[in-house]
Amino acid sequence: MKALRFHSAKDLRIDEIETPPDPGPGEVRVENRFAGICGTDLHEYAYGPIFVPREPHSFTGASSPQVLGHEFGGVVTAVGRGVENAREGDRVSIQPLVMPRTGDYYAARGLFHLSSELALVGLSWNHGGMSEAALVNDYNVFVIDDGMTDRQAALVEPTAVAVYACDRGGVAAGNSVLVTGAGPIGILALLAARASGASQLFVSDVNDKRLDLASEAVPGVVTINPAASDVGDTLREATEGHVGCDVAIECAGSEHALKACLDSVRKQGVVVQTGLHPGENPLNWFDVTFKDVDIRGSWAYPTHYWPRVARLITSGQVPAEMIVTRTVSLSNAIEQGFDALLDPTGDQLKILIDLSQ
Known part of the structure; x- marks a missing residue:
């Protein structure tokens, strides 16, 4: 499958990589629909690696080249043993924070976003949203209802x-x-x-x-x-x-x-x-x-925010789609997405990558 990967500063590539395997226990495979280009992604492209680990990440083992994309959603195509919060065919928004769930001072208090072992899907995980599919943990997956569009699903994270x-x-x-x-x-x-x-x-x-x-x-x-x-x-x-x-x-x-x-x-x-x-x-x-x-x-967000933020978006109280100024295909994402957003004279704000194009 195709994926946009960070290799080094000013070196992004559309690579052909292996499709994620069948999910193991507690894992979910997702066919990605839309992914947002974040300011963090731009900083990696311009000055990185910053959050992309130079050496294998201490918790996830991920390292460069890294599939980017931590603002995304899609459709579940397979679930592993023990997964109870999603099933095949569910439309989902991805909460990208990855961390120990037990044996951690902050995890024990529900403050997962403050874990010293924190990793992110799309920055320090073996998969990301800027690809045709991704393998994530079950706790990274939040099922959305018909009131939320696929585009909005990719906007829950920045919201x-x-x-x-x-x-x-x-x-x-x-x-x-x-x-x-x-x-x-x-x-x-x-x-x-x-x-x-x-x-x-x-x-x-x-x-x-x-x-x-x-x-x-x-x-x-x-x-x-x-x-x-x-x-x-x-x-x-x-x-x-x-x-x-x-x-x-x-x-x-x-x-x-x-x-x-x-x-x-x-x-x-x-x-x-x-x-x-x-x-x-x-x-x-x-x-x-x-x-x-x-x-x-104010660092990231508590992971339990996802349903609340989704309601704010679908109710229209926080019309997050107002920030989207352009949608591009994966094959055009570097020039029409990353480069356009780094142009100091440009007029783009948030660019989404349509993984179905």
């Missing part, structure tokens, strides 16, 4: 990241929320904040095209280009008491964006760091203390 970021920030009805970074996660965070009841939404980005896309996806959001306007001043001018926003969610992985969040949030507000930073970030810790703020990390 879960955004929903968890809002939960980490404690976003509540009537809140004012700033999101820095109008990429897919940033726009999904805006949609999730709105679904949580936020009444004032702001988004900042240096790319005006992405700000326009944010306005289309989230009507009424106030867009700010920090190259033209000071983010903190804009927030203070627009919020009650001119004190700044209740919650600021950083989704850009940018030093300047995080500083803008700290400047923009009110005293005793919350800053949530969602974007992955490439290195250390000097922050004004006097302001952290003086403003009495909380700074919280």
Whole structure:
């Protein structure tokens, strides 16, 4: 079968690889339908390996070349012995986190996403979504109903990241929320904040095209280009008491964006760091203390979020498909997908790969 594999930085290939074998105990084989290209995939392509292990992964044994794709869904074609949560013919969305289920401090507490042995399907597992089929664990498979489309099934994963970021920030009805970074996660965070009841939404980005896309996806959001306007001043001018926003969610992985969040949030507000930073970030810790703020990390999502996030999507409360700007075939995914998203002047946001083409 065909698969898009990471070999090294700037070296992605459409390879012919073996079809996954019949599933063993606790395993499920899936015929993939749609896979999303994530910012993490782009970073691997541009600068990797980052999450793709250089040596065999300590838990899964996976190593490069790696089939990419951790945002995907499909149809179950076979199940192994002991699998009770899915059967052949079920349409599914894949929760890609792989980790020890027992004998781990965090697993014992249901915090599987915090395991030190964590791996991801499509980054540190022998299979991924950017291929015609994948073999996964039964706990990676969530059956979806007729209310969810195959395209939406591939969007549960990034939406879960955004929903968890809002939960980490404690976003509540009537809140004012700033999101820095109008990429897919940033726009999904805006949609999730709105679904949580936020009444004032702001988004900042240096790319005006992405700000326009944010306005289309989230009507009424106030867009700010920090190259033209000071983010903190804009927030203070627009919020009650001119004190700044209740919650600021950083989704850009940018030093300047995080500083803008700290400047923009009110005293005793919350800053949530969602974007992955490439290195250390000097922050004004006097302001952290003086403003009495909380700074919280937001890593991935608890695995039990899947049904909740699927309901948010199918109900229309978080219309995740609004972020999709293009669909490509697997054979065209490198040039029309990865390269298009890495173009700093491009107008693409989220690109899905249609594995049936």
